[in-house]
Amino acid sequence: MATAASACDKVGVPFPPLLRSIAGGVERLVDRVLCVAGAVAFSQAPEFMQQYLRRLEGHLDEARLQLGKFTEAAAQSGMTLAQFAANAAHNPDPALAHMGAVVQDASQRVAALASADAALRGASALSRPFVFLAHADWGIARATWAIYRPAVPTTAEGAAYALAGMAAALGLYHLAVRGPVARRLARRARPPSAPVR
Numbered sequence: 032m033a034t035a036a037s038a039c040d041k042v043g044v045p046f047p048p049l050l051r052s053i054a055g056g057v058e059r060l061v062d063r064v065l066c067v068a069g070a071v072a073f074s075q076a077p078e079f080m081q082q083y084l085r086r087l088e089g090h091l092d093e094a095r096l097q098l099g100k101f102t103e104a105a106a107q108s109g110m111t112l113a114q115f116a117a118n119a120a121h122n123p124d125p126a127l128a129h130m131g132a133v134v135q136d137a138s139q140r141v142a143a144l145a146s147a148d149a150a151l152r153g154a155s156a157l158s159r160p161f162v163f164l165a166h167a168d169w170g171i172a173r174a175t176w177a178i179y180r181p182a183v184p185t186t187a188e189g190a191a192y193a194l195a196g197m198a199a200a201l202g203l204y205h206l207a208v209r210g211p212v213a214r215r216l217a218r219r220a221r222p223p224s225a226p227v228r
Contacts, residue, residue, distance in 0.1 A: 058209070065200040071181075073196025074189045077156070078182045080163055083175045084151055090171055091144040098137045112138065144168070156188040 098112075105115030112134065120131025147166035154162040184190070 061204070062201065065204050066197045069196035069198070069200025070193035071196070073199065074184045074193040075181055076160060076192050077184060077186065077188045079175065079179060080151070080159060082179060083163070083172060084148070086171050086175050087144060087148055087151070087168065090168070091141070091148055094137060094141045094144055098141050101134045101137060156191060 101115065102112050105112045108115060110118065116131045116134040116138070118131070119127050119134060122128050122131070147168060150162050150166045151159065184193070
């Protein structure tokens, strides 16, 4: 003999109007807070990349200056930079052999920084974050972050990033929080199916 289910098990108890009103108000407040938070967070991306690019250019100028001194020393010896580095690397004196590695590292550093600089400058506003991630020098990025100060963007690019941030924050909230909670409440409010006899 089946036992009778309690009234609460049969039908979900509806929320009182006051609680529904409070819940709706809280949800609207959460939406607005998430919109502002997403807009502020994403709108900082163009400013951060601009400050990163300035720092990257400084590193590139310094690396080119150092490489220029090596190139000048090679020219005074009647060699190309590559010949100068190879001769130094094969020298039996460990100090001079190390100098060859330093010259090669300087040349590679200039090439890498110049490539990253050109890629970021040539990127569109939409592709710039992906180009940044692909070419980032994380040492320079950390140094930029250490002195970064948020700014209010006044460009169309900043506005576009702010809108993208609002959409991302709201989308994440609705997919990860609001949607699952609403589905769970709907399941609880649905009357159970009649038992099979």
